[in-house]
Amino acid sequence: MVYGGKPSTGCKNCRKRKIKCDEQRPACTQCTITNRICPGYAHLFDLVLRDQTESVTRKAQQRQRRRDPADVKATSTAAEGSVTAVVPGLSTGQRTFRTSSSHIASPTYSGYFLPLSLPKSFHDSPEEQAINGFFQNYVLIPRHPHSRRGYVDCLLPLYQNARHDSLLSLATTAMALAIEGGAPSRAHYRKLSQSFFGRALVKTGRAIRDPVESIKDDTLMAVLLLSFYERVLATSESQNISGVHDTGAVALVKHRGKENGKSEISARLLQAVQTQVVDHCVQTASPFAKTSADLDSMRPDAFENAAGRLTSLSARLSDLTAYAYPMLKNMKQFPTKDQFMSILDYAGDVEAQLSTWPNTVPDDWHWKTSHTFDSLPSHESKLYVWNRRVDIYHDIWVASIWNSYRSSMLIIQYLKLQCLGMLNPPPLSALAYKIVTSINKVQELIDDICGSVPFNLGTKNFGGPSDRSEVQYPDDGIHKPSSDYRKSAAGLGGWFILEPLKTASKAIALREGQKDWMLKQIERIQRIYHIKKPINDPTSAMPSPQCPGGRG
Numbered sequence: 001m002v003y004g005g006k007p008s009t010g011c012k013n014c015r016k017r018k019i020k021c022d023e024q025r026p027a028c029t030q031c032t033i034t035n036r037i038c039p040g041y042a043h044l045f046d047l048v049l050r051d052q053t054e055s056v057t058r059k060a061q062q063r064q065r066r067r068d069p070a071d072v073k074a075t076s077t078a079a080e081g082s083v084t085a086v087v088p089g090l091s092t093g094q095r096t097f098r099t100s101s102s103h104i105a106s107p108t109y110s111g112y113f114l115p116l117s118l119p120k121s122f123h124d125s126p127e128e129q130a131i132n133g134f135f136q137n138y139v140l141i142p143r144h145p146h147s148r149r150g151y152v153d154c155l156l157p158l159y160q161n162a163r164h165d166s167l168l169s170l171a172t173t174a175m176a177l178a179i180e181g182g183a184p185s186r187a188h189y190r191k192l193s194q195s196f197f198g199r200a201l202v203k204t205g206r207a208i209r210d211p212v213e214s215i216k217d218d219t220l221m222a223v224l225l226l227s228f229y230e231r232v233l234a235t236s237e238s239q240n241i242s243g244v245h246d247t248g249a250v251a252l253v254k255h256r257g258k259e260n261g262k263s264e265i266s267a268r269l270l271q272a273v274q275t276q277v278v279d280h281c282v283q284t285a286s287p288f289a290k291t292s293a294d295l296d297s298m299r300p301d302a303f304e305n306a307a308g309r310l311t312s313l314s315a316r317l318s319d320l321t322a323y324a325y326p327m328l329k330n331m332k333q334f335p336t337k338d339q340f341m342s343i344l345d346y347a348g349d350v351e352a353q354l355s356t357w358p359n360t361v362p363d364d365w366h367w368k369t370s371h372t373f374d375s376l377p378s379h380e381s382k383l384y385v386w387n388r389r390v391d392i393y394h395d396i397w398v399a400s401i402w403n404s405y406r407s408s409m410l411i412i413q414y415l416k417l418q419c420l421g422m423l424n425p426p427p428l429s430a431l432a433y434k435i436v437t438s439i440n441k442v443q444e445l446i447d448d449i450c451g452s453v454p455f456n457l458g459t460k461n462f463g464g465p466s467d468r469s470e471v472q473y474p475d476d477g478i479h480k481p482s483s484d485y486r487k488s489a490a491g492l493g494g495w496f497i498l499e500p501l502k503t504a505s506k507a508i509a510l511r512e513g514q515k516d517w518m519l520k521q522i523e524r525i526q527r528i529y530h531i532k533k534p535i536n537d538p539t540s541a542m543p544s545p546q547c548p549g550g551r552g
Contacts, residue, residue, distance in 0.1 A: 012039045126189055127173050134176035137465065137491040141484045146362055147397035149307035151224050151272035154265045158221050167207050170200035171222040178232045182529040183464025197229060208252065215256045220269050223249045227276060249273045275311045281318035285325040288318040306361045307401050313354050317408050320350050324415055340419040351412045357405060365398050367391040372474040373454060384459050386450040386517050390474045396488040399452050400496040406445045407503045413438045414506065439509050446504045453521055456493035463528055465491040494525040
C-alpha cells in the first residue's frame, strides 16, 4: 500500500458525481435534494486500509506504456500472479489485500491475514493520524498466543463494524490520541483526547441504561478502553488511578450474565476484565475475593494460557496485601508477634503457589543473554545496561508478563522482610536465615528486571512512541530485530517496564549504584513518554521493606 492522497470521506454518490458532500446524517443534502438514497459513509479505518492495488497498477502500467509498450503484458502477468489475502470482518462483507507471494510469510494477527505494511500516516486530522498509528503500532502487531490476557487484540473486528460516532469509536479515538500524545511535538493530542473522552462518557451513560446496548461486546470493550485511557493519563500526570471504570466493567460483566460466554470475543473480554481488576487490587491493596464474591463467572481458574494462569495466581496476592498492609501501616496499634507470624505464613503460601508459574510457561518464553551492546563505548553502555546483562525475549509482551511475575514476587519478599525486621530475630536463628533468603531473592528478581530494560528500551532517548533507525535494540547475534519488535518496543516498552522498575526501586539492600541506575531509567521513560514528573513512591500502598539494624 502507498499513500494515494487524502481519502474522500463523502458518500459514494457524491464521490461518483465528483461533487462536495456535506456528510450530513442520516443522509447528505445532495442526495436528499436529488431524491437519491444516500448509501452512507465509509468508516475511518476502511479509508486507512483501502485497497489501492488497482489504482497503483494502472498508473504503473501507464508509465510503463510510455516507456516500452511491449512490457505492458509482462506487467499485467506479474499482477495476476499476486496473492489475495482475505481479511474477514474488515468491512460489511470481506476486504481483500492483494500482496506479492513473499508477503504470505508475514505474521498473522488473531486469524487475520495482514498486508506487510500500512500507510504511515495521512496528512489529515490529528484523530485520523492517531488512530492509524494506534492500530499500526499497538493493535496489529503479532504476539505470542500465551501472552494474550487483554482486550486490545479483540478491538479490530469490533471497531471495524462500529459507526464513526459510536461509543466504541469515541473511546478508541480518545485512547489513540492519549498514546500518540506521548511525543512532545504532539502534546496537544492529549488535550484533544479529553474532548473525545468526555463525549464517550456521555454515550457510556446512555449505553449502560439501554437494555440492548448494555449487553453488547462493543460497550464492554469501550469501558475497558476508557479504563486504559484513565491509566495512561494518570501515569502521565503522576496521579492515582481511581479504578471507577474497572468497577463499571465488573458491573457490566455481572449484568451481561450468559452473554459473557457466547463468543470467543466475549470470553476474551471477560478475561480482560478480571486481569484489569486483579492488577488494580494488587496496586491498591484491595481484596480480590471481595470484588468477585458474587461473580461466579470471574473465577480465577478460568484461564488456560500462561498469562491467564499468572492472573489467577496474582488474585491471591491481592488478598494477601489487603490482609497485611492495614496491620503494617497501623501506627496506633502495633501488630503482635502472632500477627506478624500469620502474615509470614500467608505470604509463604502465596509465594509457594506463585513460584510454580515459571514451570508452566512455553519453552520459547525463556530469555537468552545477548551481547549486542558489548560494542558500545563503556560510558554509553552504562547508560543503557546494568552490570553488562542484556536479556532478549520472544516479544515485548512476554517480557512484560515475566516482569509482572517478578513484581508480584518482590511484593511478597517486601512483606516478609517488613515482618521479619519488626520481629528482629537473633542471629543464626531460623527467622534470621529467612531474612538472608529473602534479601538474596530480592536481588535476583531485580537483576532479572534490570536485564530486561535494554530489550524494552534499547538506546531510545528521544520523546514519543515512534521508532527511529538510529535506536539500537538487542538481538541474538543471528537475526536482526524485526520491525514488529522495534515498533512495539518503541511504543510500549517504556510503559511495560515502568511499574516493575518502580517496584524494584523500593528495595533497600541492592548492589552499589543499582538503585540510582534504575531511577535514571525511570527518568528516561518519563522523558520518552512525556510523563510530567517523577513518582517518588513507586507503590504508595506498599510499606517500605525493613531489615534488622536498618540494613537491607
